[in-house]
Amino acid sequence: MNTSRLVEFSEEDLAELDEVAQYAETMTPALGAMEVGNVRNQARAGAIAERVSRRLPASVRSQEMVYRSVAAELAGVTFTTDRSMQAQISQAVEWVECYPTTLAAWEAGRITRGHATAVLRCGTVLPRDARAEFDAQAAEMCVGQSVGRVKDRLDHLAQELHPRTLAERHAKAREERRVSVTPLRDGMSELVATLPTLLAEGISDRLNEQASSVIDARNAPAGPRADAGTGTGGSAFATDADADAVADEPDCRTRDQIRADILCDMLLSASPLADPTIDGDGNGTLGMIRAKVQVVVPALTLLGKDDDPANDTTTADLVGSSPIDPSTARALAGAITTWERLVVHPVSGQVLCTDSYRRTASMARLLRARDRHCRFPGCRRPAIRCELDHTFDYALGGPTDIRNLCHLCQRHHSMKQFTSWGVRQLGGGVLEWTSPTGRVYIDHPPAPLVRFMPSGGGAPPPDQGGGAPPPDPAPF
Structure with a gap:
């Protein structure tokens, strides 16, 4: 630990900060219950509009007028516009009808509005009859995670549960690529490339x-x-x-x-x-300068054996963004001269080691593969844009070992160095962060995208850096 902190809190400051944090911790479930109560009320307004519109002649304009009128009623008492309120009502109806588990977790204060909004947006790619399973899994995924950290996992889950493969949908969507210009005010325009x-x-x-x-x-x-x-x-x-x-x-x-x-x-x-x-x-x-993009490509996808997104071993991932289609992943793999193999534990999927046909910085490769992003709780800045930091300072005798290294972005590296935030490694890449008020936050390495499950089960993963021998070389 660095003993020369630039930012120190007095006992009085820490006591007051602890009170502030306790208040925020107490208010989170209370706010969640109030917000969900409002969502359910807006959904009731949507149900009223739907019921009234069904009694009208089959005129789209007449039905639209009903929704506008109902939205205007709520807008008047909430000091907003009817257009904005109509959008909120539509969103509330979708939450209530398609994502009841997410709504319940939000109401209980286990997740926030940001999580619920991410679930709703990621689920839009799914047909309505596939959203119930997505809702059940997505709500649990969000618990204990920041919104930024969980978004890519929700994207992957939606891709896995979709009845059509990502490759099929990407081929269709790619046909719609285009560039458009939208005039703005003051002699400006917006250039949009899809x-x-x-x-x-x-x-x-x-x-x-x-x-x-x-x-x-x-x-x-x-x-x-x-x-x-x-x-x-x-x-x-x-x-x-x-x-x-x-x-x-x-x-x-x-x-x-x-x-x-x-x-x-x-x-x-x-x-x-x-x-x-x-x-x-x-x-x-x-x-x-050339763009640097980190892509994780499962072996079966690379070999073109299986493009089924329901199989965990076949989803290629653009790290820090979203899944990519298998054909694009194979095209990328065919254009490189150096292959890097990640050896993972057969049960947990934890990265054990890496190797390459060329001698490179294997330790840095392993840590990039393990961390994939900044390891401060909630931060998603990609590892390729972060710094490798000694958890226990090198200047104080900390070893240069994977059990004492992790990726931190510049913001959180500086915060670790100059404030009272502390961190230690618990083994297996798990970090324990301690705030100035003494609160503890555990940050686990991202869940692996590739897992091969042996038919006979397996032993728990060994600690990184231990004496367990690596598996036999892969056949590719």
């Missing part, structure tokens, strides 16, 4: 990496290349006069603004002219 998830995530990741390079370059000490290119704020659609006008001005763009400028530069000129390192010979370092 793309396969893998491509969209890759584009976003590359823009983020390039924006980081621009920010690093502008924060670096001034040198002979300080005014190279248009790194001071220009882009491909700026005139020479504009460039001269801003040549001596500091680059004060936000990350979002830089990402937007680079996107325009790349699409309009096919090269990132916002690169501050560009020269007359071609693209600078930004042009060499």
Whole structure:
């Protein structure tokens, strides 16, 4: 543990913070019960509108008027608009009719509105007759988890329970890819690209990496290349006069603004002219940046043996986002030169070790495979965007061992280092975090996406780093 904390709480501060936390802990179930009571009341309003509309002639407009009238009645007493209230009523009806287990967990304070909303949104891909099973499993999945952490698991569950395979649905959805422009106010427009998830995530990741390079370059000490290119704020659609006008001005763009400028530069000129390192010979370092996407592909999916999403061994996962179709996963696998094999325990699926045909940083690979995201409770920043941290400080004698390492994003790494939040490893990748008020939070490694269950059962998983020999090499 770091004994030189920059942030320390006095006894009085900790006592008051504990009271605040206790109040929040007590209010969570009370708020849940009130919110669900309101949802059930809104669903009753929806039932009234449905009952009245059935007595009217078969006119869509007449039925719509009933719903508008009922929504306006509730909107008047809740100080909102009838349009917004009509949407809330529609959502409440779906919660009551399709997700009673989730609603009950929310009412009891075991989950929050955010969890219930995530369940409802993830379940929309399922036909109504398949939502009961999804509701039962999803509600339990949410207990004790942050909304961000559980969303990808809910996505996977919905894919597994869908009567049609993800490959079939993706093939149909891919036909609808498009780019559209929506005019906004003040001379602005919104450019929307509907793309396969893998491509969209890759584009976003590359823009983020390039924006980081621009920010690093502008924060670096001034040198002979300080005014190279248009790194001071220009882009491909700026005139020479504009460039001269801003040549001596500091680059004060936000990350979002830089990402937007680079996107325009790349699409309009096919090269990132916002690169501050560009020269007359071609693209600078930004042009060499490639998106980094972490994909978990089960063996059977890779070999094309089984694309059934109901089987846990066949769902390929774009880590930190959503499932991807098997054909895309196989195409990605065919384009790489290095294969990394993850050896998992046959019962728990816990990652035991990794190997590769090339010697690489095997320990870092194992920890990326185990953690998959920042290990502070509730954080989902992907491991490829995090730092490997010694749980017990290296400077104080902490070993560089997988039993003393985990991924933390910069925000939570700093918080561990400079505040009174403490953490220790319990074995098997399980972390125990302790807050300044003494509350304990247990963070388990993400559930594995691939499990092979032996017919004769199996022994419990050995502790990582123990003496158990790895399984025989896989046949691929």
